[in-house]
Amino acid sequence: MEKLTGIHAVREALAAGRPLQTVIVGRGRHGDRLDEIVRLAKSAGVSVRFEDRMRLDRAAGTREHQGVVALVAARGATSLEDLLARSASSVAPGLLVLLDGVEDPQNLGAIIRTALAPGASGVIIPERRSAGVTEAAARASAGAVAHLGVARVTNISRTMEKLKESGYWLVGLDERSERPHTGVDLTGPVGLVFGGEGKGLHELVRSRCDFLVSIPTRGPMRSLNVSVAAGIALFEVVRQRAEKIGRAASEGKARRLATANQVKNDDELGQAADHQAPDRLRGEP
Numbered sequence: 001m002e003k004l005t006g007i008h009a010v011r012e013a014l015a016a017g018r019p020l021q022t023v024i025v026g027r028g029r030h031g032d033r034l035d036e037i038v039r040l041a042k043s044a045g046v047s048v049r050f051e052d053r054m055r056l057d058r059a060a061g062t063r064e065h066q067g068v069v070a071l072v073a074a075r076g077a078t079s080l081e082d083l084l085a086r087s088a089s090s091v092a093p094g095l096l097v098l099l100d101g102v103e104d105p106q107n108l109g110a111i112i113r114t115a116l117a118p119g120a121s122g123v124i125i126p127e128r129r130s131a132g133v134t135e136a137a138a139r140a141s142a143g144a145v146a147h148l149g150v151a152r153v154t155n156i157s158r159t160m161e162k163l164k165e166s167g168y169w170l171v172g173l174d175e176r177s178e179r180p181h182t183g184v185d186l187t188g189p190v191g192l193v194f195g196g197e198g199k200g201l202h203e204l205v206r207s208r209c210d211f212l213v214s215i216p217t218r219g220p221m222r223s224l225n226v227s228v229a230a231g232i233a234l235f236e237v238v239r240q241r242a243e244k245i246g247r248a249a250s251e252g253k254a255r256r257l258a259t260a261n262q263v264k265n266d267d268e269l270g271q272a273a274d275h276q277a278p279d280r281l282r283g284e285p
Contacts, residue, residue, distance in 0.1 A: 002072040003135050005065040007033050012143020013070060014040040024049045026056045026067040037068055046070075061135070078149035080159060083122035084166055086149065087189070094168060094189035095120045095237060100156055100205045101196030102226055105131040109140025110227035111194070112148055118238045122149040126156045129196075160208040163191050172201050172209035173233060175223050181213040186237045187244045194226050194233075 004010050004020075013020060014037065023041040025034060027050045041048050051059065060069045087094030097115045102108055108131040112123055131137060132152070138145045153159045160170055171184055172193040193209055195201035206212065215224060215232050224232070 003060065004070040004072060004138050005060045005062065005068070005135060006139050007037065007066045007068060008142040009138050009146075010068050010070045010143075011037050011040065013072070013146040014044055014046070016143075016146035017044070018072070018146045020044075020046045021071045022047045022049060024051055024056060024059050024069045024071070026050070027052050031067075034067055078122065078151045080124065080151050080153060080162065083124070083149055083151050087121040090119075090121065092119060092241070093187065094166075094191075095234075096122055096124060096163070096168070096191040097230065097234070098124045098156060098160070098170075098191050098193045099126075099130065099196075099226075100193060100201050101126065101129045101199060102194065103129065103131050104197055105134050105137035106140045107131070107197065107225070107227045108133070109137040109142075109145070111230045112137070112141040112150065113144040114227065114231045114234060116144040116148045118234045120148065120234065122151060124151050124153055124156070124159060124191075127152050127154055157204050157208050160191070160193070160205070164210075169211070170209045171211045171213060171233075172206060173214065173229055174201055174206060174212045175214050177212040177214040179211065179213045181215050181233050181236055184211045184213055186240045190237065192230070192233050192237070194230055197226060 004013055010023060011033070014023075020041070023037065023046055025038060025048060038048055056065065056067070056069060057063050059071075083096060084094075087096070095118065097111065097120055099108070099111065102111070102125070108125070112133075115123055125131070130152075133145055133150050163170060166189075168189045168191045169185075170191045170193055171181075171186065173181070173195070193201065193205065195205075201209075213233075215229055217224070
């Protein structure tokens with residue numbers, strides 16, 4: 001059974017309405033954050049048990065649990081179709097993260113947490129040669145996994161083709177590329193593709209990308225940790241989209257102002273024409 005350990009992971013799961021079977025709290029543990037978890041669990045109808053430290057360690061499978069463990073109820077897996085439907089229902093253009101062989105659960109969790117912040121619709125990972133959404137990944141996400149769908153797919157390359165058919169542009173991060181990550185239009189539906197630790201993108205995945213970009217570095221290290229690279233690329237999407245909205249607002253304001261000035265000029269010309277009209281047109285003898 002899947003478990004969540006730690007205050008952040010359990011609180012976020014409860015706040016997101018994720019189905020939980022039981023919340024186990026250390027007997028004698030106090031504090032506002034644990035008290036909040038107990039209140040949230042009870043209000044959601046989730047059973048709460050208080051256990052001594054030894055039983056809590058055994059339930060968590062670790063001593064690093066911050067005094068709380070949640071047992072997750074079974075639920076259906078998130079599919080690619082679920083993520084696309086979620087993107088289609090959003091006002092903003094779709095934003096998905098594809099991971100090609102990220103094997104460290106800490107990196108996976110950090111990427112899920114980072115992807116949630118700019119409003120990504122989900123994360124896509126392959127079934128093989130990839131970290132899964134384990135307890136370690138959930139803890140590293142600080143509870144973000146409760147809010148963001150993670151779809152496991154059989155073949156990441158075929159999934160990329162499906163995304164293209166759905167109108168997505170795929171942008172791969174590759175340190176060998178001379179095009180900077182700021183040099184591609186990220187304002188439309190986009191999937192950001194990241195390779196695994198130390199290996200980067202597989203050649204087939206690389207060839208499926210519409211664009212390959214890199215994050216410029218100035219030090220002797222050309223490569224960045226994949227979760228750091230994901231954060232930089234994701235917030236470049238945020239920057240570009242905010243600028244586009246700002247430009248559209250400024251252009252709309254300029255058009256409205258030009259229209260108002262034109263109407264004002266037309267009125268002034270009409271008044272001048274009336275003033276200069278012959279007396280007979282005004283009904284005078």
